[in-house]
Amino acid sequence: MNLVLAKNISKSYCAGDVEVQAIKNVDFAIEPASFVSFVGPSGSGKSTLLNMIGCLDHPSSGTLEVVGTNIKDLDRKSAARFRGENIGFIFQDFNLIPVLTVEENIEYPLLMVQDWTAAKRQQRIKELLEQVDISAQAKKYPHQLSGGQKQRVAVARALATHAKLILADEPTANLDHDTAYRIIDLMKKMRDDYQSTFIFSTHDPKIMDAAEIIYTLEDGTLSKQSGSGNHE
């Protein structure tokens, strides 16, 4: 079974009276527990594609199935519920909630989106803090952390609910190279440990090599290659 299945999907935007086709008749299938990257220059359609996979947007045509659900069938509320149950997000700008501490940020999806008991939450938070190696910072607020630390917290938060699919739109764009590699390595380790599928986008050719499956996007069209699964 495929975790994500795209059949001939297109996405166009109306910018004034000109129609921009951001994604053009794209097909792909992503299996569970894979480590996938979408690579392409700025404006090639990476975010557009990831937003659709993340059920934040609908394709203009074609069908897109995520975790066995045709996302066309989801309205606002059910899409939110679906995301909360199945998808974790990692953002380029980390997007931690500034008024919550590190552990509270990780707790957020368990508390505000799902309904975990306090005991289960604490156990899960402890486990994740150790996994992403940020336990020492548990009581700190986001503004007290470095970029790399913030993104570790974001990875832990995305994984908190055991989401089957983690989407990361340019997760390393605001990090220096060393930190970027470490985050990618962390994501891969998490994939190994939890068998979640990671899909990330990047415009950095050096980062893309870390993926096992690489989709190259150019002007809204897609080509697939195998990656080494390693960076240098």
Added chain:
Amino acid sequence: MNKILKIAARNLLRYQRRTLLTTLLITIGVTAMLLFISTSGSFKAMMVGQITDSMLGHFQIHQKGYVSSIDSLPLTMNMKPHMVDKVETMLSERKDIEAWSPRVKLGAMFSNFAETTNIRLNGVDPEKEVEACPELPKRIIAGNKEKLFERGTILIPELIAKGLKVNPGDSVVLVATNKDGSVNGINFVVQGVLEGISGPGGRDGYMHIDDARELLRMENDEISEIAVRLKDPASLNQVIKEFDSNMAQLKNQQGKAVLEVHGWDKLSPFANIANMIDMMTLFIKIMLVSIVLISVMNVMIMAVYERIREIGTISAMGTQPGTILKLFITEGLLLGIFGALIGSLISVAIVFFLQQAEFSFSFGRQSGLVLYPELAIKDIFIASIMVIVVAVLASLQPAWKASRMDPITALRHV
């Protein structure tokens, strides 16, 4: 709910200065309103109490037309004895009536044998009068305060006592013209001097009803008015309404109703001042509502605008629109609760201080009235609920906007 409260409270604390200013504004509004209500309320209650308890009673019954020509105290418009009997039967049958006092009102010449002036007098039965107007003895500023007067003695208003230099114990003569135009004069002893109060009748003298009848050479027991005291002043309008319809049955030979009932508020111009105070209270309430509405709305619009990306983030993570709505409404709610709470506490403190300080003020000819403001739990409760409800209403629109945001657009916001 707990988790939403926590996040909302932290967000408020994140913008400390703004939160503080808004809370301060609400606090000032609440305090201003509560202080106005308590001081104006105490003033109103005191004035109304004085008017009803020492002069008018809660309502009065007259022959139809008497009140509209009350300035001349017309002897021709008194109630006939058989009518008085019927009214007294009606009064005695009601459980909500505490007491009543029949009065004969008259105008007379007052002379200390050197000078002469006009005087308006109420001829009353002292015992009945004190039951209907229990505060009347407190107005006696010179003479024996223990008892009103007996036959052959009178209470005179302060103004005449001063103007004609008459003191308790002095002998005076009253001269009155009766219904038929014949004149009669009788000597009286001044028993005491009455403090004047605002409003019609506030500068009338008092004498025994039998003396009044003798002076007027009344052949039968006519009555000018009956002043009635209620057990519960709040029931005034209801009682008047019922009384009005009962008395409509008392008709003359032409089949017209002969008596009429007036509440104190129809007899005293202070009712207008009381109404004005109520009106001003209403304006102050409107102002408070506007302050809360505008300041909370302003803060919440800013809060939503500043946190668009955060909204996008939590929305992408799967937070339900309803939860986002609650998050922002809770912030407005907390602002309202804190403003109301602090405002109420400050008001209670200030009112307590005013009570200790016993500020006095003057009203009309009266001076040395002591302001004793009281803050009813009910008023604090109403003001607080008002503020909290308005704060929630004011955050409704910004919160709704936040909950409707498209996550992609919100996340892309810079």
